[in-house]
Amino acid sequence: MSLERRATTSPPEVRASDAGGKVAKGYAALFNNRTDIGDFFTETIAPGAFAETLKKSDIRALIDHDSGRVIGRSSAGTLRLKEDEKGLAVEIDLPDTTDGRDLAVQLERGDISGMSFGFRVTHDEWDESGKVPARTIHKVELFEVSAVAFPAYDDTTIALRSLDDARKEQKRKNFNAAAHRLRMKTTLDLRSRSKA
Numbered sequence: 001m002s003l004e005r006r007a008t009t010s011p012p013e014v015r016a017s018d019a020g021g022k023v024a025k026g027y028a029a030l031f032n033n034r035t036d037i038g039d040f041f042t043e044t045i046a047p048g049a050f051a052e053t054l055k056k057s058d059i060r061a062l063i064d065h066d067s068g069r070v071i072g073r074s075s076a077g078t079l080r081l082k083e084d085e086k087g088l089a090v091e092i093d094l095p096d097t098t099d100g101r102d103l104a105v106q107l108e109r110g111d112i113s114g115m116s117f118g119f120r121v122t123h124d125e126w127d128e129s130g131k132v133p134a135r136t137i138h139k140v141e142l143f144e145v146s147a148v149a150f151p152a153y154d155d156t157t158i159a160l161r162s163l164d165d166a167r168k169e170q171k172r173k174n175f176n177a178a179a180h181r182l183r184m185k186t187t188l189d190l191r192s193r194s195k196a
Contacts, residue, residue: 003143005065006035006043007116007151008087014094014107022094022104024071028117028145030087034134041133050088053119053142054081061092062146065118069099071147081145090115090145103147114151118144 012026031047053059061072061079072079072092080091094100106112123139 003118003120005116005118006045007114007148008033009114009151011110011113012090012107012115012147014104017093019093021096022100024090024092024094024103024107024147026090026115026147027087028081028090028115031083031085033087037135039132041135043135043137045087045137047083047085049137049140050081050083050142053140054083057142059142060144061090062144063099063103064148065116065144065146067144071095071097071100071103079145081142088117088145092147107147112147112149114148116146116148116151117142118146 006029008027008030010027010030012024014022014024017023029045029050031045031049034042034044037043058073058075059079059081060067060070060074063069063071071094074081078093078095082089094104103112119140119142121137121139122141123137125136125138127134127136
């Protein structure tokens with residue numbers, strides 16, 4: 001499975017921390033929020049999708065998905081992530097670096113307008129009974145969360161690969177089921193003939 005990115009336009013905010021620094025807070029993902037993916041399909045993230053990965057992954061906080069601009073890390077305690085009833089809540093202790101100070105100013109001014117996350121789907125379900133396919137994401141492997149200037153679904157091509165993979169898997173299952181039915185029918189026919 002390919003690395004995918006998704007975003008929310010729920011703007012993060014910045015606050016003063018008890019230690020005298022600044023903390024960025026927001027949501028990288030919202031649960032049960034149906035989102036259109038490039039007019040090709042819709043997608044919903046189910047509650048609990050991050051539960052397993054939050055227990056075992058060392059996740060980074062970045063600016064615009066740039067791995068050279070790390071502003072927090074879960075193993076260092078400078079990035080705190082949790083699932084709540086709304087979605088994936090993010091808290092980042094902004095570093096006293098150029099990126100950290102600049103991000104604080106950009107959040108206060110409203111220049112940075114969203115949060116995003118980089119992930120790999122490990123369990124999803126597809127429903128193609130409606131006009132457009134609908135994907136429900138049940139479990140992900142989370143790699144990073146980002147403060148982003150353009151919170152959009154900019155990786156429709158990668159997301160479409162997931163739909164294509166799901167369709168190929170369904171075709172494979174249908175073929176295997178048909179082959180199994182044919183084998184069973186042949187076995188029953190042979191048994192009937194041998195008894196006659």
